[in-house]
Amino acid sequence: GQNIDQPTEMTATEGAIVQINCTYQTSGFNGLFWYQQHAGEAPTFLSYNVLDGLEEKGRFSSFLSRSKGYSYLLLKELQMKDSASYLCAVPASGGSYIPTFGRGTSLIVHP
Amino acid sequence: DAGVIQSPRHEVTEMGQEVTLRCKPISGHDYLFWYRQTMMRGLELLIYFNNNVPIDDSGMPEDRFSAKMPNASFSTLKIQPSEPRDSAVYFCASSRTSGGETQYFGPGTRLLVL
Numbered sequence: 001g002q003n004i005d006q007p008t009e010m011t012a013t014e015g016a017i018v019q020i021n022c023t024y025q026t027s028g029f030n031g032l033f034w035y036q037q038h039a040g041e042a043p044t045f046l047s048y049n050v051l052d053g054l055e056e057k058g059r060f061s062s063f064l065s066r067s068k069g070y071s072y073l074l075l076k077e078l079q080m081k082d083s084a085s086y087l088c089a090v091p092a093s094g095g096s097y098i099p100t101f102g103r104g105t106s107l108i109v110h111p
Numbered sequence: 112d113a114g115v116i117q118s119p120r121h122e123v124t125e126m127g128q129e130v131t132l133r134c135k136p137i138s139g140h141d142y143l144f145w146y147r148q149t150m151m152r153g154l155e156l157l158i159y160f161n162n163n164v165p166i167d168d169s170g171m172p173e174d175r176f177s178a179k180m181p182n183a184s185f186s187t188l189k190i191q192p193s194e195p196r197d198s199a200v201y202f203c204a205s206s207r208t209s210g211g212e213t214q215y216f217g218p219g220t221r222l223l224v225l
Contacts, residue, residue: 033213042202042216043154087154097209098144098167103153 004102006088011108012078020073020105022088030097033089034062034073037104043087046073075107083109115217117203123223129191132220134203135184142209145178145188146202148219154202160186161209193224 003025012018024032031050035043049055049064049071061074073086085106089099116135124130136143145157158168163180171178175194180186190197200221204214 042218043214044216045213048213091209097212098156098159099214100156101154 004088004090006102006105009106014078014109014111016078017076020086022071024069024090026090029066030091032064032071033099035087037085078109080109115203115205115215117217117220119220121221124193125225126194127192130193132188132201134186136205137215140205140207142206143186144204147199149199195224198222198224
């Protein structure tokens with residue numbers, strides 16, 4: 001199975017940069033997802049990394065190091081609306097590819 | 112597309128009652144997932160279907176839980192009898208394929224069992 005670890009909570013200031021880390025252990029790697037979930041809402045897709053390196057998408061970037069079992073989500077120019085939970089998810093190996101979700105990191109952005 | 116549709120959005124019931132949650136996936140998506148989310152346990156996969164067939168129900172907590180998908184556009188998750196510990200948000204999600212594919216979540220059903 002997969003084991004995913006993320007910090008429980010982080011706080012940051014509006015306009016700043018924040019990095020949310022995710023470490024994982026899996027028997028076979030099939031990519032890594034990041035989802036955003038605002039309070040009271042459903043998770044929504046942010047990014048998918050399957051190769052090492054940084055992928056940038058506007059204010060959000062996602063990094064992956066397969067050899068280290070490590071990923072991070074980088075949020076730049078933070079806005080109040082970025083306050084949400086950020087979930088790291090790793091698909092299973094062995095053919096099913098069904099993702100296991102981490103517990104999520106609750107990000108609080110304050111003025 | 113309307114996205115994944117779930118009903119009801121909120122459900123309050125008493126212990127021992129039957130609860131039925133409903134989901135309509137995005138048209139053309141072959142996979143449908145039922146998740147449960149709580150503060151204590153996070154987002155847990157309960158069961159998933161591929162082309163209307165249940166593939167893995169190992170996440171279903173116990174026999175009180177059952178799920179069906181009679182056709183490509185409808186699925187139900189039933190709890191009978193319900194217990195207070197079943198209180199959670201239940202999400203339905205769908206995807207075109209399972210591997211490396213984005214899941215699209217419905218708005219969720221917030222269930223409170225008194």
